[in-house]
Amino acid sequence: MISHPVIWAFRTSVGCWRHRSVLKAALQATEISGWRCFSSTIRVGVAGMEEILARVVAPLPTYETRDKSPPPPESNSVEFMHFYKSLSKEDKLDFLTKLSQDFGVEHKSVSELAGKLLDNQLRDLSTILQVEDRLRYSLTPRYKQLLGHISRVENGVKFLVDLRADVLEILSSKASDSPHMRDLSGTLKSLLSEWFSVGLLRLERITWQSPCEVLQKISQYEAVHPIRNWTDLKRRVGPYRRCYAFTHAAMPGEPLVVLHVALTEDISDNIQGIVREFATLDSEEDVNKVNAAVFYSISSTQAGLQGVELGNYLIKRVVRELQSEFPHMTQFSSLSPIPGFSSWLQGLLSQCRKEGRSADLLSGHEWKEVEQATDSSPGTAAVDALRKLIGTSEWMHSERLCRVLEPALMRLCAWYLYGEKRRGYALNPVANFHLQNGATMWRLNWLGDSSPRGVANSCGIMVNYRYFLKDTSKNGALYLQSKAITASEQVLGLVSQFQKNSKL
């Protein structure tokens, strides 16, 4: 249910695809050259870069005159933006490397002040505070001022968001691994965090009366359950549906993070019931049939805002909004995809085959059924048959196989979500997102997404992360601090079945 580039946009193949589509959209909107897309531009000489950087990135004023430095002419910022946009991908890398290395923090001043501070231990508090303030100031990278000036120019904030997307891609693609580049990313992130602070965001409900420009973007950005046509789009903003987005004054007409909600009688266990339900188009909402809000898609649209928390805040704002519209509503839950489950499973099968531990995955009885259904001999052959079944989604077309595989896939999936970790946190990015928000891993839904994509990615299983409002604060803190996952009995039961079977 999430395509949160914050976390996984650059790792999985879906993420990659997604990122490109986002970039492409950004391109159409602002004509900023993307990373891999255009490299036909003539390469700029190093001398040109140095010249322009020396000219537009002014030295940091002294501490004393820091409030007396006049802003540079706006043309400075505009020149920088135009120059950068005209660069090829390779030149951008060179340019950003130069910028981050040669126009960062002046280490000499820093260490001088550090020395002073140590001396100052003996003296009065007032002096200590003053030296600390000077030290803090000296830790400002020289380029930070320029970034601030750019933010004031028309489309400047969008430029910086896209600049950070470039920096992030450089870092994640290992094109550069310099600590200076990481510093540049950090400086950009801290600036963007202030500018995109939640108090400055506007919640907008998207309806069929919203500007076409915005709806077209909503349509483009929806990667989780792609929107096929006008009718499909109209339904996603029509009766029994809500679509909300955060927008920002400095990037008008640009939804930053989008949340799709279905208003249902019970918490949905199937996505097709939401995105293919044709009857709803013209009907009027019957408030008595609205008991639950199901978040069935959330998409961040700006790769450059990775690490700037928006999705969490959006869900919370939307919950408040819905509570004021439907005071009696008490059930809030996601209906989420499980990207990566199938490939994790394939990896596991492959490993078990190698290690001959296939009994860890399926019970003897289950293997027997697989063998019969696939007409394969026990052992390696059966594992291969199973891998093929999952790789091709063929099992879906056999009622028998469905019946056989259901318990096995459900407990494997429960383990994947609950037990597989990365640095102690849930490996699955969607799970990690909702658990951070304080949701409970509530219910796995067999055949929750029977679309080819759903079957290919997660054997058709979907999961509800449920938001029990009075517990989210506590759950979120628990997860973030102790890495403990709150889960329902269904999920814990499946996990324990898995553990029993695999003797883990």
Add this chain to the structure above:
Amino acid sequence: MISHPVIWAFRTSVGCWRHRSVLKAALQATEISGWRCFSSTIRVGVAGMEEILARVVAPLPTYETRDKSPPPPESNSVEFMHFYKSLSKEDKLDFLTKLSQDFGVEHKSVSELAGKLLDNQLRDLSTILQVEDRLRYSLTPRYKQLLGHISRVENGVKFLVDLRADVLEILSSKASDSPHMRDLSGTLKSLLSEWFSVGLLRLERITWQSPCEVLQKISQYEAVHPIRNWTDLKRRVGPYRRCYAFTHAAMPGEPLVVLHVALTEDISDNIQGIVREFATLDSEEDVNKVNAAVFYSISSTQAGLQGVELGNYLIKRVVRELQSEFPHMTQFSSLSPIPGFSSWLQGLLSQCRKEGRSADLLSGHEWKEVEQATDSSPGTAAVDALRKLIGTSEWMHSERLCRVLEPALMRLCAWYLYGEKRRGYALNPVANFHLQNGATMWRLNWLGDSSPRGVANSCGIMVNYRYFLKDTSKNGALYLQSKAITASEQVLGLVSQFQKNSKL
């Protein structure tokens, strides 16, 4: 023409009055208790303060977990806001003192990291950068996080703006002079600077169709040439007038800085022609009569945004706006008051009387005229007579005295504006503001403001600071860096007359 609280709001009596009116307005809007105004509230025990601070101001997470700390529940911020607003003036002082002292930077961590950095001199750049980043993080005051959380709550940004206004008044009234309080002010300023960055501001043209809420505020905030009634207000947003304001998404309906412009045939030399001109109310603008834009009033409305540059950017945005509406327009100028001139003059007269240097101020011939007109004997008596004339504005009613005093007052005034300095910059705050913006001290206007207030404050003299667009960048930098004032021949001529006469 300016009531820029940034600089003088707390010093002159006009400033004081103004500040109170602004506070009062703020009070009406947000019900936040002001500083001096309300102290009837029951004092809160120190223990209560400590308890609440300990609870809501969370410790800074470790550097490693800084991105993993969940936001505290919103109720935390709301509680802090309510508690603070309920405090009496005295309690606020205690509370802020406690907050700034006990919940600021942890000096021990800072000095440890400073020590590490000095050690690290020997090691690789990557480590240095990492330690610098940790050092930077350790210089974050503990309360900074809380301020960030408050900004996300409804009306939170406005609360912080008003909080800073309180801190500034504590500092300027010498109620406290602790370096921690200054640190708190600095932290608030840096946060507000990011949130009120120009890229996030919206330029709004205020017209008679604007919401009444906004127009009422425009009316209240206009301290320079007070608005008397609806008709007066309607005229200031009517034909041949423009009224622009910056607003901010987080403070809807609240103009932050307001600029009034008159569209004229020539640069105005008289304010009554602008604010009393009744004929314009229903007429339609004739574009051929619009050659000049005269900025006749600029007001910052938020005391808490002192030091966050808005006025300068507003003037520049408005110039662009006007150029696009009137492509042929080439003259841009302020018509500004000269607050403080009369009291400076009284001080000078008093001093000269004591030192017997009256000849420095008026020529022998001029003194003679004064003596005759006031029927006083030469020397001390004449000086006293002149002081009384100026103190009572009586000279205005005598045509003869007007004629006599004009050259003297004009050259004294030119000196006051051009020659009197504070830390090297123009003493007069309005002059300082426009000179920083890159304007030229262009023309002194005799009888520019014949209102009782104008005569009392500046002997009726007004001044135009003219914006020659191609020079403002250069002029502004020159003034800020070399403290050099760009002035016209008229002004320089008057200054040199003053110098010749007073042998300075």
Add this chain to the structure above:
Amino acid sequence: MISHPVIWAFRTSVGCWRHRSVLKAALQATEISGWRCFSSTIRVGVAGMEEILARVVAPLPTYETRDKSPPPPESNSVEFMHFYKSLSKEDKLDFLTKLSQDFGVEHKSVSELAGKLLDNQLRDLSTILQVEDRLRYSLTPRYKQLLGHISRVENGVKFLVDLRADVLEILSSKASDSPHMRDLSGTLKSLLSEWFSVGLLRLERITWQSPCEVLQKISQYEAVHPIRNWTDLKRRVGPYRRCYAFTHAAMPGEPLVVLHVALTEDISDNIQGIVREFATLDSEEDVNKVNAAVFYSISSTQAGLQGVELGNYLIKRVVRELQSEFPHMTQFSSLSPIPGFSSWLQGLLSQCRKEGRSADLLSGHEWKEVEQATDSSPGTAAVDALRKLIGTSEWMHSERLCRVLEPALMRLCAWYLYGEKRRGYALNPVANFHLQNGATMWRLNWLGDSSPRGVANSCGIMVNYRYFLKDTSKNGALYLQSKAITASEQVLGLVSQFQKNSKL
């Protein structure tokens, strides 16, 4: 509670004043010369009028070519409007007389077709229908087309509204009594009725965020309980208050009829509690304290829309609006003034004095009390004393007189409202308005309006006309068709006391 110009704007002195203020407002907005106000304009020759009328009022096309007549150039309409606006009051009278007489229906065609129709009695239905249609067409006044063309020009609709106001004033002031002028008024009314049909009106809630232009008009148009200043105005659109208006696409920014509502715990019996209640300004509404909606002022703003029903529809729309905002609300009532009661009473006293029937008005005991309190002898002197008391409102300052007069004034007032008629309908215009709408004459309130104006107009008495929603349809029809007034027991009791006393 009503200043419904529809009915009484031109008869009472308040009406006159009101009309002028409305006209003045219209003048400011559209610069149309009012009736009595400006007559300095030079008189236009009769020849000029005839020339322009002949030119711009095109002949009616033949029946056959009626859909083939091209619209005249817009300049035609504009010329007519400018010409008319430039005329003096006297010239307008001449001009409208000429227009209505010489450019009306062509009687010859009408009577020819009437003849044909009588012939046609013998022939088939199809022919009859055709002749009827021709007859209908021939009854179109020639000027009607021009009026239609004018409505399409900018500000044309407003011009026609004001034109009809002029025609109405001519008729009501007996400046003309020609049947042609009445025809012109009727034609205008029928056109305006279509254009101002309720389906084309927009309900707007007026708040402090509404455009200043609109709020200023709301303030000007409120004649019932005049608005004194910004604070007063702000309160009337603030918490526990609602202000609604109908507007029309062709007259943007112009409220046509305005309804002020107070949201209260019980149906109010006193207007000062509504318009002087200072506590409400900043408080938030507590939905549990809102049980009743009290319509305390309704004003039609366009004299030219007399006879075009708007107020009735506005009340009904507002009731629906309030029901959807406060589903539990069940009490809807006006709190209305009783204009004309005092002067009716003075007339009655005068007549009784002449006819020596003073016992019809007050009982013996009551007269005795009046004599004692005023120190007057019985009979004529006591009547005179009472007349003086009422004329000067002095009785209000004596507690004793208040006590003495209350029962007498209450039963007289009940009779005035319930028993005094004009063509069978209630004489009092406000009563007539609410009774037509289907309201019940519900409660007379002693000291309901203690303002000088309230005491002078209606001895301080006010009345509630209550809207019992399920009965209004029935009541309205009953009143309009059988002239029967629905009243509460309190009112009927007072009426019967009056009848008993006066032997009516």
Add this chain to the structure above:
Amino acid sequence: MISHPVIWAFRTSVGCWRHRSVLKAALQATEISGWRCFSSTIRVGVAGMEEILARVVAPLPTYETRDKSPPPPESNSVEFMHFYKSLSKEDKLDFLTKLSQDFGVEHKSVSELAGKLLDNQLRDLSTILQVEDRLRYSLTPRYKQLLGHISRVENGVKFLVDLRADVLEILSSKASDSPHMRDLSGTLKSLLSEWFSVGLLRLERITWQSPCEVLQKISQYEAVHPIRNWTDLKRRVGPYRRCYAFTHAAMPGEPLVVLHVALTEDISDNIQGIVREFATLDSEEDVNKVNAAVFYSISSTQAGLQGVELGNYLIKRVVRELQSEFPHMTQFSSLSPIPGFSSWLQGLLSQCRKEGRSADLLSGHEWKEVEQATDSSPGTAAVDALRKLIGTSEWMHSERLCRVLEPALMRLCAWYLYGEKRRGYALNPVANFHLQNGATMWRLNWLGDSSPRGVANSCGIMVNYRYFLKDTSKNGALYLQSKAITASEQVLGLVSQFQKNSKL
């Protein structure tokens, strides 16, 4: 360039198709059952119809009480609307027949008053006027009041527009030909004409920022040059394009008539250059390249507004709008299709073949070329060959045939547009529309529309009707009154070639 249902929607096949698509759109929006589409509804008994009509269509009040009749409860109108919408097509016909026959004008009253009027000839003018007014009133059909009440109910105006569309289709399909039905249509038209008077319409520019709801309708309604997808739609509201619509307060979100304009350097002679020009999507408009405004599509969307002039006013308003945006623009022209030319030509060929007058159409030389190209023998066979060529659009693929046929088709087409008449006016509905507006038949464009549809309908020829602003008033009147067509030399030259050849 026009699909003006006003005139031809029900005659040509394109019109039929168009009408249905419009109806379908209306259906989606308002759920009103269309004519042919749904007839599955159970038929309602005649008794039911009579009962409901008798109940909701109140008798006309007497002349005396006409202003005293209270409006019926709104539920009356709502019931009527629901009942009507629930009827099958056949039942609607019955119902409307009943309504128009039994609830129309009361002929007895009319003829009585007609008699009175003839008597009255002898008496005074005042009485005549009064009787005329009564007569006028008596000519009101009883159902007219109900229609007025319906217009006040939510969606009532739209209901009446669609009701009239039904009535028109009944009349045009000859399902009924009763004079009463025509009266009902006329009554509806006159009411709608008042409500949709131009002064009540709002001009809206449609852009990519307009609500999606509106843009989707624009897309659906565009029948002339169908819109294929989002990109296509975006381009039609993007740079170098303008899209305007009239909307009405009573039908929000519903464009009534839509005009598409291309901003070009010269008056376009080819439609593909406008609707397929991909380069323009993201470019910025260069004002220097905008010399001409080409109206390339105008569509009326509401069949029920036939005869209510909107298109003409829209073109004129748009011209004013464009002139204020581009003061230097002087060329205004349509680029219009010529629907019906091909089928007219086929008819002509067929007739000439029968009458052996083929020489009237093509010259001997031209026939020879046709014979050679089609390998057919002279005479009948050649005519047949030509008919086949035109019927199949095959000639377009042969360069030779194109060259051969160009002069013939051009002069035939010129004649079709200029010489073929219906009741004296141009037979071609698009020509008739623009000529009524005062445009000049300016230029025929060979290969103006090379799309399959363009070739099939009009042999690929398009025509410009040019608007010379200072002449349109005069031209329009001339055409409407004397049926004279203003045409350019090119057109007149072609016409005269045709005449010479065909000896007409």
